[in-house]
Amino acid sequence: MSISAPPPHYDSVFRPGLFTDQVIVVTGGGSGIGRCVAHELAALGARVVITGRNEDKLARVKAEITEDGGQADTIAFDIRDEDQVKAAVAEIVKRHGAIHGLVNNAGGQFPAPMAAISKRGFDAVVTNNLTGGFLMMREVFNQSMHKTGGAVVNMTADMWNGMPGMAHSGAARAGMANLTKTAAFEWAHAHVRVNAVAPGWIASSGMDSYGPAMAPMIRSLKNNLPMKRMGLEAEVSAVICFLLSPGAAFVTGITVAIDGGAPLNNPVMPQAPHPGAPTFNGFHRATTPSVLNDDTSGAAT
Structure with missing residues (x-):
């Protein structure tokens, strides 16, 4: 299959200027899905504030966005630290006026x-994926959105049937889905x-963070x-951008699955073989994970 050259800019499905004059914070914006979301939001006119713990990674993404003609700011802090979250959100509001x-x-x-997860390991993952997100939501609401309104999109995962091999993450992600419902009601x-x-x-x-031992399993997913x-980062970003947009003005308290129908897999009725569904990839700077670079079976096509 021939692959055409990517466009010189983010090829979003949304109209140009959709988020003009809006300040949107993207945590974990230095890599992966967060990087992609930051690029799409900036391409749509938002002033994006990307956060994370690694200043160098944030600086690289900011440079990419600036080179593409977008507006980006960075602030490095740890979402797991309550005092750092409070201070960082205050600084963002000071710089930009509102979130x-x-x-x-x-x-x-x-x-x-699950039997091998220590309490320390369990707590660390829950803090990363649930408590840190709660702190960000609370502070953004208390310091800005309670006056201006706004939209929050949280990150969960495909945990509907449990999460074998990652019990700590499954518990945290399920908690985030429930927290989303509560916040949607309380802040409406x-x-x-x-x-x-x-x-x-x-x-x-x-x-690429799981190591070479996991590579065969990842390629077979x-x-x-x-x-x-597999899904692409741009396919996640498009849903996030919709949920942030005025088009979702009557949508709140839901969790949208972006999983290629994973929970529908049914051993009773095997699926007819096919080469893979069409993709959407508007992210002009997307890169294939190293673990998939040697996959000749089309895992990421």
Whole structure:
């Protein structure tokens, strides 16, 4: 299959200027899905504030966005530290006046059977994927959105049937889906909408964090999906941008699955083989995870 050259800019499905004059914070914006979301939002006119713990990674993404003609700011801090979150949100409000959108993307986990997870490991993953997101939501609401309104999109995962091999992450992600519902109800009076997305197996840089021993399993994941392929970062970003947009003005308290139909897989009725469903990739700077670079079976096509 021939692959055409990518366009010199983000090829979003949304209209230009959709987020003009809006300040949108993307946590974990230095890599992976967060980087992609930051690029699309900036391409649509937002002033994007990308956050994370690694200043160098944030600076590289800011330079990319600036080179593409977008507006980006960075601030490095740890979402797991309450005092750092309070100070960082205050600094963002000081610099930009208000926060109109929050993409609670930052998180992380490690594979392990439940019986082998220590309390320290369990707590670390829950803090990364649930507590840190709660702190960001609370501070953005208390310091800005309670006055201006806005939209929050949280990150969960495909955990509907449990999350074997990552019990800590599954528990945290399920908690985030429930927290999303509570916030949507409690903050509706302030015209703040709160939704979540639940990506499945997405061909993103996070796949490279699991080490070479996991590579064969990662490459085979697409075989368990009705669409017979992994998702792309741009396919997650498009849903997030919709949930932040005026088009989702009557949408709040939901979690949108972006998983290629993973929970629908049915051993009773094997699916007819096919080469993989069509993709959408508007991200002109997208890169294939290293773990998939040697995959000749089309895992990321």
